[in-house]
Structures are given as C-alpha cells and as structure tokens.
Amino acid sequence: METYKLSILIVSVLTGLVIHRVASVRYEPNWQSLDSRPLPGWYDESKIGIFLHWGVFSVPGLLSEWFWKQWVTEKDPAAVAFMKNNYRPDWTYQDFAEQFTAALYNPDDWAELFNASGARYVVLTSKHHEGFTNWPSKYSFSWNSMDVGPNRDLVGELAESIRKKTNIHFGLYHSLFEWYNPLYLEDKANNWTTKDFVAFKTLPELYEIVNRYKPEVVWSDGDWEAPDTYWNSTEFIAWLYNESPVKDTVVTNDRWGNGVMCHHGGYYTCSDRYNPGKLQPRKWENAMTIDKQSWGYRRNANLSDMLTMEELIATLVETVSCGGNILINVGPTPDGLIIPLFEERLRNLGKWLNINGEAIYSTVPWKYQNDTVTPNVWYTAKKSPNGLDVFAIVLKWPSPGQLYLKCPMTTEETKVMLLGYGEPIKWEKAKTGGINLQIPNIPFKSMPCDYAWVFKMENLL
Ligand SMILES: *[C@@H]1O[C@H](CO)[C@@H](O)[C@H](O)[C@H]1NC(C)=O
Ligand SMILES: *[C@@H]1O[C@H](CO)[C@@H](O)[C@H](O)[C@H]1NC(C)=O
Numbered sequence: 213m214e215t216y217k218l219s220i221l222i223v224s225v226l227t228g229l230v231i232h233r234v235a236s237v238r239y240e241p242n243w244q245s246l247d248s249r250p251l252p253g254w255y256d257e258s259k260i261g262i263f264l265h266w267g268v269f270s271v272p273g274l275l276s277e278w279f280w281k282q283w284v285t286e287k288d289p290a291a292v293a294f295m296k297n298n299y300r301p302d303w304t305y306q307d308f309a310e311q312f313t314a315a316l317y318n319p320d321d322w323a324e325l326f327n328a329s330g331a332r333y334v335v336l337t338s339k340h341h342e343g344f345t346n347w348p349s350k351y352s353f354s355w356n357s358m359d360v361g362p363n364r365d366l367v368g369e370l371a372e373s374i375r376k377k378t379n380i381h382f383g384l385y386h387s388l389f390e391w392y393n394p395l396y397l398e399d400k401a402n403n404w405t406t407k408d409f410v411a412f413k414t415l416p417e418l419y420e421i422v423n424r425y426k427p428e429v430v431w432s433d434g435d436w437e438a439p440d441t442y443w444n445s446t447e448f449i450a451w452l453y454n455e456s457p458v459k460d461t462v463v464t465n466d467r468w469g470n471g472v473m474c475h476h477g478g479y480y481t482c483s484d485r486y487n488p489g490k491l492q493p494r495k496w497e498n499a500m501t502i503d504k505q506s507w508g509y510r511r512n513a514n515l516s517d518m519l520t521m522e523e524l525i526a527t528l529v530e531t532v533s534c535g536g537n538i539l540i541n542v543g544p545t546p547d548g549l550i551i552p553l554f555e556e557r558l559r560n561l562g563k564w565l566n567i568n569g570e571a572i573y574s575t576v577p578w579k580y581q582n583d584t585v586t587p588n589v590w591y592t593a594k595k596s597p598n599g600l601d602v603f604a605i606v607l608k609w610p611s612p613g614q615l616y617l618k619c620p621m622t623t624e625e626t627k628v629m630l631l632g633y634g635e636p637i638k639w640e641k642a643k644t645g646g647i648n649l650q651i652p653n654i655p656f657k658s659m660p661c662d663y664a665w666v667f668k669m670e671n672l673l
C-alpha cells in the first residue's frame with residue numbers, strides 16, 4: 213500500500229514536471245524560436261474581429277487617418293485647400309486635439325454593438341502614426357487623451373466595458389514609429405545606429421499598454437522604415453510570450469520591422485486588405501475597412517465608398533474559407549460615435565451569423581476552398597461526431613431550383629440542410645461527379661437570411 217502510494221506520488225510529481233516544462237517553454241529573442249510558438253486557440257476559432265482607428269485624425273475627418281502627413285508633407289491639394297479655407301493661418305495639427313472631445317463616447321454602447329455584430333475580438337488604436345496616445349501614457353507628455361482633448365482614458369474605458377459586458381477578447385493596435393517625433397527622426401538620420409526613440413518611447417509604451425490593459429492582441433504597425441533589430445522586436449515579443457501578464461493568451465501580427473511582414477511573427481497580415489483567395493500555409497488575417505477609402509472616420513464619405521452587405525459577407529466567407537480571420541474596421545467620430553451606416557453593417561452581420569455562424573466560427577479550411585466548377589461557392593468544414601461536416605456557402609441564391617456542386621462526394625448516408633430552414637434539402641449524386649441540390653421554392657419572406665446561404669452536408673465521402 214505504502215509503495216503503491218509512493219509510486220503514485222512519484223508518477224504525479226513526474227507528470228507535474230512534464231506539464232510544467234511544456235507550459236513554460238521559453239522563447240528566445242530570434243524569429244526561429246518565436247515563429248515556433250503555436251497560436252493560442254481562441255484566435256483561430258474567433259474568425260471575426262472589429263478594428264477601430266480613432267485619434268486626433270478623426271477631427272479633420274478628411275482624406276484618411278494620414279491627414280497630418282497628407283497636409284504638411286505631401287501637400288495633398290484637397291488637404292491644403294481645406295485647411296486654407298477653414299482654419300486660421302497659424303493652425304497646427306496639434307490644435308485639432310482640443311476638438312477630439314469624445315463628448316458622446318459611451319464604451320458600454322460600443323461593447324453592445326460589437327457583441328451584436330458577432331465579432332469575437334476588438335482591436336483599438338492605442339496610438340497611430342501621429343503619436344497621440346489614447347491612454348494617459350507616462351511617455352507621451354501632453355500628447356495623450358487625458359492631458360488634452362477627451363480628458364479620459366479611452367483605452368482603459370473600452371477594455372473595461374468589453375470585459376464587463378461581453379466575452380469579446382480585447383486587443384490593441386500600436387504604431388512603432390511616429391512621423392514627426394524628433395527622437396525618431398534623429399535615429400533615422402543616424403541610419404538606425406542610435407535607438408533613443410525605441411529606448412525612451414516605443415518600448416516603454418509597449419510595456420506600459422501590455423502591463424496596464426492586458427491586451428490579447430498586440431497589433432503592431434508603422435514598422436516598415438527600420439529593421440526589426442532597431443525596434444528590438446524579437447526581444448519585446450520574447451517578453452510578451454515568456455513573461456507578460458498575457459503570455460498564454462496573447463497573439464500578435466507580423467509588422468515588426470522592414471521585411472518582416474508576411475515572413476515572421478504571430479499571424480500574417482501581409483498587406484492591408486489582404487485576401488489571397490487561396491489556402492495559406494500560416495494563419496493570417498484580412499484587415500479591411502467598410503469605408504473603402506480610409507481607416508479613420510471621413511466626414512465626406514459617401515454611400516458608394518462603403519462596402520455593401522453583400523461585399524462584406526463575401527469578403528468574410530472568402531477569408532474564412534482560405535484559413536484567415538477578418539478584422540473589420542470602422543472609424544469612430546471625434547465625439548465617440550459609430551455612425552449609423554457602420555452600425556447597420558455590423559448589426560446585419562450579427563443577424564447573418566446568428567443563422568450561419570456554425571459555418572464560420574471554429575471551422576477549418578476544407579480540401580477545396582471554392583467549388584471548382586460553380587462560381588461563388590466557398591467551403592468551410594468542421595469536425596463532428598459523424599466525421600467532417602462540410603459547409604457550402606453560396607453567395608448568389610441559385611436559380612432556377614437546382615445547384616450543382618462539383619467537389620462534394622456523396623455516400624448513401626449524405627444529408628443536406630440549409631441553415632435556418634427546417635426541411636432537409638433533397639439531392640442526387642451528379643453523373644459528372646459531385647452533387648445536385650434541389651433548391652426549394654422558398655417564398656421571399658421565409659428566406660432564412662439575406663446575402664449568402666449555407667448548405668450543410670453531413671456524411672460525405
Ligand atoms: C451578446 O450576443 C449574444 C449573441 O447574440 C447575446 O446572446 C447576448 O445577450 C449579447 N450580450 C450583450 C451584453 O449584448
Ligand atoms: C547613412 O547612410 C547614407 C546612405 O548609405 C549615407 O549617405 C549617410 O552618410 C549615412 N549617415 C550616417 C549618419 O551614417
């Protein structure tokens with residue numbers, strides 16, 4: 213008995229050691245080691261995030277979130293004329309900060325809206341290339357949301373609302389560089405042989421936001437002018453993965469230095485609005501915008517600048533079929549509102565996901581991403597007790613009454629359902645290989661949803 217107990221003790225101590233060792237893999241500050249870290253599972257399962265570009269640039273609300281650069285450096289005629297016609301001659305970009313009031317900002321309302329959209333994570337700009345921090349940073353004296361403008365901790369308030377009201381994962385965007393920061397410009401003039409900006413600004417800020425707000429996404433940007441060795445990116449990410457308060461759940465992207473994007477990091481973003489249309493070897497994200505022209509709020513955006521619901525759902529479906537996540541950007545107004553058009557898109561997305569979410573969340577890419585014969589049909593798959601369920605997501609309602617799919621190989625037991633519709637779908641094995649679905653004549657008012665429809669196929673070959 214005693215020996216038995218002892219051996220159990222030894223076994224459990226050994227098991228404990230093994231588990232401990234697995235849990236405490238230490239990542240080295242080099243890409244080979246960092247790239248080997250498996251992505252925390254929540255990220256791939258989530259599929260959909262909301263991206264928020266909010267800052268002083270939201271005040272002019274013209275051209276894009278690059279307004280400062282477009283006005284002062286690029287001398288974009290639209291920006292120059294707008295400033296000349298509407299502002300006194302000595303107006304500086306900094307003067308806009310006073311008008312960044314966030315007077316109507318209610319982060320509980322944002323949390324409710326993002327939750328209703330079906331998104332499972334949110335990424336807010338903590339600081340964009342203008343350098344203004346949306347939190348009271350110790351390292352951004354007088355150029356932060358507590359000292360000027362809102363007089364509020366915009367980041368902290370959203371983090372709190374999101375966590376209190378929803379199960380959404382909270383993430384932060386952070387720009388490594390700042391267009392006009394003198395320390396940065398000096399390091400740049402020294403060909404990156406000095407790194408005062410990194411030592412006194414970038415890294416302190418990154419540690420500050422991670423320790424204070426515990427973001428589960430660190431969405432880095434503004435990396436491209438300087439090498440990763442200048443930014444100390446691998447050193448920072450090793451800390452993020454080994455020691456930070458979010459080391460077990462955090463994910464990060466790939467924008468960590470010139471030439472790094474699409475080659476190293478957590479998941480890949482590769483380019484803005486990346487949507488490759490084919491399966492990718494590594495987990496990736498399509499960061500895109502509902503306003504096709506801008507990430508920041510634009511006062512003069514018109515209806516044709518906005519993605520339609522059909523375009524938004526099609527982009528989501530293509531992205532997820534090819535193994536990506538989608539990060540859907542809306543730019544809040546300077547007073548802290550999400551305009552009704554963005555709200556409508558997000559709520560309709562949520563309604564669509566209430567019916568069809570089974571074909572999106574926690575799915576994996578199938579062996580085919582889209583049908584090889586019939587256009588506008590994209591596939592996802594999910595393990596179930598009977599094997600693999602395959603979802604054919606159809607972007608055009610099929611007419612007249614029949615839909616041919618080349619890729620699915622049927623068995624005697626194959627069962628087909630239209631999500632949100634009560635009756636099973638009749639089908640037959642196609643002579644040319646694949647399946648013919650008999651599309652029922654559903655009255656317009658009884659359609660299960662708008663924009664795209666999902667045929668769930670069980671027991672395929
Ligand atoms: C979040 O969304 C889910 C699913 O639509 C819903 O059941 C829940 O009530 C929502 N929560 C809040 C706080 O709105
Ligand atoms: C930086 O590099 C450029 C181009 O190679 C060179 O002309 C310049 O002198 C260098 N500047 C410094 C400060 O080393």
Ligand SMILES: *[C@@H]1O[C@H](CO)[C@@H](O)[C@H](O)[C@H]1NC(C)=O
Nearest residue numbers: 241407410411412415444447
């Ligand atoms: C950057 O990393 C190097 C190498 O680990 C280290 O010596 C240096 O102190 C770091 N610089 C900053 C600013 O953290």
Ligand SMILES: *[C@@H]1O[C@H](CO)[C@@H](O)[C@H](O)[C@H]1NC(C)=O
Nearest residue numbers: 505510512513514515516517
């Ligand atoms: C909408 O705005 C874009 C510029 O953002 C412009 O090119 C386009 O002509 C406008 N369309 C309409 C219908 O006004």
Ligand SMILES: *[C@@H]1O[C@H](CO)[C@@H](O)[C@H](O)[C@H]1NC(C)=O
Nearest residue numbers: 489582583584585586587588
């Ligand atoms: C499948 O998608 C790819 C990538 O978008 C496209 O090139 C191809 O034409 C599509 N196939 C069909 C049958 O539409």
